[in-house]
Amino acid sequence: MQINKNIAISDSGFIFNPSSGDSFSANAVGLEIIRLFKDGKSKEDVINTITENYAVDASTFEKDINDFIQMLSSYQLIQNHE
Amino acid sequence: MSNKKNITVAVTGLNNIDSPGPGIPVIRALKESEFYNVRIIGLSYETLEPGIYMHDLVDKTYQIPMPSAGTTVLLERLRYINEQENIDVIIPNFDAELHNFIKLKNTLKTELDIETFLPTLEQFESRHKSVLFEFGEKNEVRVPYAKMIFNANEIHQLKDEFTYPLVIKGKYYDASIAATPEQAINYFYKISAKWGLPIIVQEFVSGNEVNVTAIGDGNGNCIGAVPMRKLYITDKGKAWAGISLDDEELIKITNRVIGNSKWRGGCELEFIKTNDNKYYLLEMNPRFPAWVYLAVGCGQNHPDALVKMALGEKVEPFKSYENGKLFIRYSFDQIVNLSEFEKISTLGEL
Numbered sequence: 139m140q141i142n143k144n145i146a147i148s149d150s151g152f153i154f155n156p157s158s159g160d161s162f163s164a165n166a167v168g169l170e171i172i173r174l175f176k177d178g179k180s181k182e183d184v185i186n187t188i189t190e191n192y193a194v195d196a197s198t199f200e201k202d203i204n205d206f207i208q209m210l211s212s213y214q215l216i217q218n219h220e
Numbered sequence: 221m222s223n224k225k226n227i228t229v230a231v232t233g234l235n236n237i238d239s240p241g242p243g244i245p246v247i248r249a250l251k252e253s254e255f256y257n258v259r260i261i262g263l264s265y266e267t268l269e270p271g272i273y274m275h276d277l278v279d280k281t282y283q284i285p286m287p288s289a290g291t292t293v294l295l296e297r298l299r300y301i302n303e304q305e306n307i308d309v310i311i312p313n314f315d316a317e318l319h320n321f322i323k324l325k326n327t328l329k330t331e332l333d334i335e336t337f338l339p340t341l342e343q344f345e346s347r348h349k350s351v352l353f354e355f356g357e358k359n360e361v362r363v364p365y366a367k368m369i370f371n372a373n374e375i376h377q378l379k380d381e382f383t384y385p386l387v388i389k390g391k392y393y394d395a396s397i398a399a400t401p402e403q404a405i406n407y408f409y410k411i412s413a414k415w416g417l418p419i420i421v422q423e424f425v426s427g428n429e430v431n432v433t434a435i436g437d438g439n440g441n442c443i444g445a446v447p448m449r450k451l452y453i454t455d456k457g458k459a460w461a462g463i464s465l466d467d468e469e470l471i472k473i474t475n476r477v478i479g480n481s482k483w484r485g486g487c488e489l490e491f492i493k494t495n496d497n498k499y500y501l502l503e504m505n506p507r508f509p510a511w512v513y514l515a516v517g518c519g520q521n522h523p524d525a526l527v528k529m530a531l532g533e534k535v536e537p538f539k540s541y542e543n544g545k546l547f548i549r550y551s552f553d554q555i556v557n558l559s560e561f562e563k564i565s566t567l568g569e570l
Contacts, residue, residue, distance in 0.1 A: 144466055146544070156466035156543040158428070159449035 139207065140217050141176040158214060167192070171206065175216065181207070222257065228305055229527060230261040230334075233313030234271025234278065238551070239456045242313040244270075245513035247277045249523035252516060256527065261305050267565045273556045280305065283568040287317040291324050298324075302332045309335045309530045311523065313507050315392070318344060337438075337530035339484045339506055346481065347504040349389060349420050355504070359480040361473055362500045364425045364492075368418040372408045375401050378421060387422040390415035397424060427494040429502075430465065432474045433512050435522045437529055438484030444522050444538040445474040446515040451546070459511055459549075464518045466543035473499055486512070486526055514547040 141147075146154040151164040153172070164172060167188070174184045185203060189196050210216045229250060233241030243262070250258045262281035264272050272281045282301045285293045301307065310328065312321040321328075322341050328334040338344075347355050349366075356363030366389075367381065378386075378401075388407035389395040392415050398404035408419050434445040447470045452461035474489055488509035490502045508522060515522050518541040525535045564570040 154544055159451065159463040159465050 139175055139181060140178070141172060141210075142215060142217055145176075145215055147172060147176065153215065155213070155215060160213065162213065162215075168206070171203065172210075172215075224253070224255060224257045226257045226259070227308040227527070227531070228259045228261060230263050230301070230305070230307045230310045231278075231313065232263045232265075232284070232311070232317060234262050234264050234269040234274075234281070235266070236270045236274075238454055239458050240510040240549075241269075242508045242510045242512055244274065244277060245510055246311055246313060246508055246523045247271070248513050249516045249521050250527065251277065252521060253524045253527070254521070255524065258527075259305075261301065261307060263301075263310075264564070267561065270554060272564055272570055273554050273560060281564065281570050283564065287314070287320055291320045294320050295324055295327060298328065298334070299332065302334060307332070307334050309337075309527050311526065312336075312338070315506060318506055335530040335532075337485050337526050339438075339487075343481060343483060344506050347506065348391075349503065350391060350418060352501070352503070355481075356501055359477045361477050362498060364423040364500050364502070366420050366422040368420055369408075370418050372405045375404045375408060375421070378404075382421060382423060385424045387424050389420040389422055391418060391420065395422075425492045425494060425500045425502075427492040427500075430467070430470060430491050430493050430499075431459075431462075431509065431511075432470060432489040432491070433486070433509050433515050433522060434474050434478055434483075434489060435486045435508075435525055436478040436481075436483035437535065438482055440479045440482045441537055442475045442478035443525050443529075443535055444515065444520040444541075445471055445478075446518050446520055446541050447471065447474075448511060448514055452548075459547075461546060461548040462511055462514065464514060464541065464543050464545045469497070470499060473501075477501070477504070486522055511547055514545065515541070517547065518542045518545050 144156055151169040153162040171184055185199055189199055231243050231247055233243030235241040236244040247260050259279050262271055262278040263284045264281050265286055271278055284297050312318055322338050322344055325336045325338055350368050353363050353366045385397050385399045387395055388398050388404055390411040394411045396407040398407050412419050430447055430449050432445050432447045435443045437443050447465040447467045448462045449465055450459040450462045454460050486508035488505040492500045492502055512522055520538040520541050528535050560570055
């Protein structure tokens with residue numbers, strides 16, 4: 139999983155795709171997940187990090203992150219989405 | 221003291237309305253010229269074109285005859301205007317007037333010493349909607365398959381060449397998507413009643429619209445190109461807000477089209493980008509778009525480059541532009557004294 143390289147992500151959670159002109163707002167957790175992907179972390183790494191830091195169990199979060207990845211893919215923000 | 225050269229540039233397209241002409245954006249660009257102090261002469265067709273009254277941008281305006289009046293009366297009027305103003309360059313900004321200006325360009329140069337920077341008549345004709353498919357084949361750019369028809373009965377015979385939905389387009393303006401032959405016939409009559417024949421039937425391509433404002437030097441070099449996606453569209457389909465894009469493929473295609481066609485002057489290329497990242501050219505407009513000032517905001521002053529080339533100077537291609545810049549239009553009520561309206565209405569100049 140890789141966030142497309144030209145995607146701009148600001149500290150406020152504002153995300154800009156300069157290829158399509160689309161922009162999005164992510165909340166704090168969404169921003170954290172996107173940053174982890176941008177740093178090259180795998181889905182499993184992200185699940186481990188988030189479940190360690192937040193009160194959420196792995197099975198619930200896995201479902202949520204799959205939805206989130208699906209959304210990032212439909213907005214053309216990620217590549218290599220398997 | 222400024223080292224900029226004083227010049228006088230005449231500009232049309234002062235109709236800065238909800239479906240705006242490019243005149244005012246072009247003038248704003250010229251007022252920010254790196255090389256010239258520009259006195260602007262507005263050339264108007266109607267007395268309520270807002271640019272006539274924008275005295276901070278337009279120094280003096282003269283009415284000119286409608287394009288349908290032909291080249292003789294236009295030349296006569298330009299002779300008079302030039303006697304008063306000593307014009308260096310004219311930038312026409314309407315599709316409908318370009319034919320006359322292209323035909324007059326040699327006379328303007330030799331008789332009045334006025335420069336232009338326009339496409340040749342062949343280039344101008346080659347990108348007409350009715351022959352755009354051939355233009356695409358010649359310039360190696362995808363264009364949706366299209367065919368001209370002259371009679372509504374021909375729509376029933378299209379089933380071997382087209383699938384529905386398809387697009388019914390007027391020769392100069394207007395387009396509607398038809399889902400059935402009945403709808404297509406309906407649009408045929410509506411659009412032909414307004415814009416005449418032929419009607420263009422075009423393959424429907426689904427995707428996002430992306431546009432490019434560009435300028436060619438006439439020798440096969442693309443001097444500048446900035447791509448934009450519309451973010452807010454008026455009910456007339458015009459961009460009210462847009463954003464500059466980072467799109468290498470689109471720049472590559474633009475360079476190819478401008479290069480192969482040896483395009484001379486400003487232009488706007490309108491594309492559809494499909495979901496599988498293919499680009500289809502929908503239209504090539506033979507002049508700057510009304511959003512050309514976005515290019516200035518992104519670091520490429522295309523109107524300034526055009527004036528420089530018109531005056532015979534060499535211009536190096538722009539190498540970069542800033543992506544993620546937005547333009548957002550607004551409307552603005554000007555208060556105008558009746559005496560000004562009276563002057564332009566009765567004397568034809570203000």
